Amino acid sequence: MHQVQPHLEGVFLSKISLKYFKMNLKSYLKDSKKKIIRVIVKPNKQDYSIEYSKESDTFIISLKEPANKGKANKALLKLLKKETGLKPLIKKGKTSKEKLIVFS
Numbered sequence: 001m002h003q004v005q006p007h008l009e010g011v012f013l014s015k016i017s018l019k020y021f022k023m024n025l026k027s028y029l030k031d032s033k034k035k036i037i038r039v040i041v042k043p044n045k046q047d048y049s050i051e052y053s054k055e056s057d058t059f060i061i062s063l064k065e066p067a068n069k070g071k072a073n074k075a076l077l078k079l080l081k082k083e084t085g086l087k088p089l090i091k092k093g094k095t096s097k098e099k100l101i102v103f104s
Contacts, residue, residue, distance in 0.1 A: 024096075025037070025059075025083065025084055029084070029086070029103060031084040035086075035102055035103040035104065036091070036100055036101065036102050036103075037059055037100075037101050037103075038056070038057060038058045038059070038098070038099070038100060038101075039058065039059045039060075039061055039076070039082050039098070039099045039100075040058055040059070040060045040061070040097055040098055040099075041061055041063060041067075041072055041073075041076055042060065042061070042062040042063065042067055042097070042100060043063050043065060043067040043071075043072040043095050043097075044063075044064070044065075044066050044067070045062035045063060045064060046064070047062070047064065048061075048062060048064060048079070049061070050064060060101075061076060061079070063075045063076060063079070070094075073090060073094060076088075076090075076099075076101075077089075077090070080101060080103075084103065086103040086104065087104045088101050088102070088103055088104065089101070089102045089103075089104065
């Protein structure tokens with residue numbers, strides 16, 4: 001992945017650059033006029049990180065929390081709410097690593 005850019009083209013977003021993620025995700029949601037994003041969750045990682053794949057139009061989000069008893073889902077929703085100011089909801093994939101997230 002590349003350095004953080006103003007646009008979400010295959011960039012790696014560490015916890016240091018989550019404000020870029022927040023700004024870009026909001027503009028992504030506004031530009032697409034959809035309130036839905038595709039996410040692949042990677043639980044049990046050493047640190048939080050966020051990547052965006054332009055080719056698959058998917059956000060890849062690494063979380064510290066494990067995938068048991070909904071802990072990773074709760075952490076994902078909390079992170080997305082904190083970073084966007086919008087209320088996220090898992091529309092599809094509650095028990096899968098691949099999810100569709102809807103914002104309201």
